[in-house]
Amino acid sequence: MEIVHVYQKKRREFGRQCVFSDRKAKEMVNIEPDEGQRDEFIYKNPADVAIQCTKDFSEHEVNTETVEFKDSGMNHVEGGWPKDIDPDEVEQVMRYRKKVEKDETFQETIMNLGGMMETFIQQNNAIDIYEEYFPHESETAVLEPPAATMVNVFRDPCTPARSASSLSWYPDGARKLAVAYSILEFQKAPADVSMDSYVWDLERPNMPDFTLSPSSPLVSLRYNPKDVHILLGGCYNGQVAIWDTRKGSRPLETSPVEQSHRDPVYAAEFLASKTGTHTCTHTYTRSLRRVKWCDTRKLSESTESLALEVIGSVLGGVALDLSHPCTPLHAQLPRTHTVIGTEEGIVINGNKKAKTPAEKLAQTYGAHHGPVYTVKRNPFFQKYFMTVGDWTSRIWCEDVREDPIGEAEENFWQNVDPEKWSEMRLARDSVANAATTGDAAAAE
Amino acid sequence: MSAEVEETLKRISGHKGVEGIVILNKEGIAIKSTLDQTATTQYAGLISSIAAQASHVVRELDPQDGLTFLRLRSKKHEIMVAPDNDYLLVVIQNPTDA
Numbered sequence: 001m002e003i004v005h006v007y008q009k010k011r012r013e014f015g016r017q018c019v020f021s022d023r024k025a026k027e028m029v030n031i032e033p034d035e036g037q038r039d040e041f042i043y044k045n046p047a048d049v050a051i052q053c054t055k056d057f058s059e060h061e062v063n064t065e066t067v068e069f070k071d072s073g074m075n076h077v078e079g080g081w082p083k084d085i086d087p088d089e090v091e092q093v094m095r096y097r098k099k100v101e102k103d104e105t106f107q108e109t110i111m112n113l114g115g116m117m118e119t120f121i122q123q124n125n126a127i128d129i130y131e132e133y134f135p136h137e138s139e140t141a142v143l144e145p146p147a148a149t150m151v152n153v154f155r156d157p158c159t160p161a162r163s164a165s166s167l168s169w170y171p172d173g174a175r176k177l178a179v180a181y182s183i184l185e186f187q188k189a190p191a192d193v194s195m196d197s198y199v200w201d202l203e204r205p206n207m208p209d210f211t212l213s214p215s216s217p218l219v220s221l222r223y224n225p226k227d228v229h230i231l232l233g234g235c236y237n238g239q240v241a242i243w244d245t246r247k248g249s250r251p252l253e254t255s256p257v258e259q260s261h262r263d264p265v266y267a268a269e270f271l272a273s274k275t276g277t278h279t280c281t282h283t284y285t286r287s288l289r290r291v292k293w294c295d296t297r298k299l300s301e302s303t304e305s306l307a308l309e310v311i312g313s314v315l316g317g318v319a320l321d322l323s324h325p326c327t328p329l330h331a332q333l334p335r336t337h338t339v340i341g342t343e344e345g346i347v348i349n350g351n352k353k354a355k356t357p358a359e360k361l362a363q364t365y366g367a368h369h370g371p372v373y374t375v376k377r378n379p380f381f382q383k384y385f386m387t388v389g390d391w392t393s394r395i396w397c398e399d400v401r402e403d404p405i406g407e408a409e410e411n412f413w414q415n416v417d418p419e420k421w422s423e424m425r426l427a428r429d430s431v432a433n434a435a436t437t438g439d440a441a442a443a444e
Numbered sequence: 445m446s447a448e449v450e451e452t453l454k455r456i457s458g459h460k461g462v463e464g465i466v467i468l469n470k471e472g473i474a475i476k477s478t479l480d481q482t483a484t485t486q487y488a489g490l491i492s493s494i495a496a497q498a499s500h501v502v503r504e505l506d507p508q509d510g511l512t513f514l515r516l517r518s519k520k521h522e523i524m525v526a527p528d529n530d531y532l533l534v535v536i537q538n539p540t541d542a
Binding site: 081105106107113115120 | 446448449452453455456459460461462467469471473475476513515522524526528529530533535537
């Protein structure tokens, strides 16, 4: 669209003609001043002048056409009726409908569609394709293979590092660990080696929490499950000692040498009794192999001593496990059944309450070809126990005497209190290597 | 209305689980219905719009294609729509468990 404004102007109104060349100045008008008018002028003094130092603004009004907006919903109740038919008039609606129904195409279409529809209806009735096919399926969580990470390393502070021969966890919450240090190889201990054993706090791996100073290095060590301050230790020279962690690092009481075992006390356990003071210790010796039951109040003599004699031959006891209470309800069951692993590879199932010594060591199982290092019962199923020895670990059932019911072959050298039935999964267990690696296996 | 058409409709509604039939024209007017007036109007409005949308979808994805059948399964019943150039046949069925 062209924007054009047409107007007319006469030639003589154009003004002077443009001259693009230089010309001399020409005087056009000269007006002389008139003296007479000067007298009529009055000087104004003062003169008011208004000044404002701002920008100049101008005011201008603009107005557009206003359009009103309003939000409202539309309700399509009936739609599509042709213009001439009013939907409210029933008669007109009826007439329209009748007209449509008479239509040829209508009838053909409906026949077609009806046929198609029928197949689908029948399909629906035949099979419910939307039913729940797997009603009881639950989401299986993705199971990661179990892994263990090292939390802390506790090193023996003494210079010729001794081996940790026994571990015992603090009974109330596992914040501390009591470790017995000794040198187990025959006559390898130098004369001036320290005889102390330590209690470590898990948070502080650099300094032991408490020191236990026996007269002879400790081979086995146990916390009293009922009293968290009492520790029971079995010494290398056969003595048994009791500590109270509140009372200092010397033992409260030590069994006298005459009454003690003749050889290192490999296993010491607390028995569940009313006073919480009964203990059972046993030892490995060559000449006199004994299981001793003692009362911690009176270590000077043992309440009962039992020589491990089976079929005439005397065995050396190495490992010991007592029957555990299987559920908290049964915690009152006295610990009378013991399972003892021996140096000869035989496992003995014993009952303290039996009358004759023969019945006390009731059943034997030819377990391993070498010393049985550890025996542990399953805390839930009392009849099953696991033994570790001669590079294998085996699972046994009390009733089956000939053969183990399960076996796992591992490449280890020695086990130091390694074997535990897992509390959570009833059939799992873990075995530790002397190379400080742990293997977890499911007993299937 | 022709006898065949009547017979077809009667047969359809005789099937197990069929709750109602509505026939609509392409403008959304209900020509024939076995439901009551309010339900018919509701179905007419809602179904015609969704059938048109579905047909549009199929046409957009492939211009040679066309919508042949539409099923809307809800918790309580199933709405089946058979579209045609001029008319729409809607059947509401309550499928029983197999």
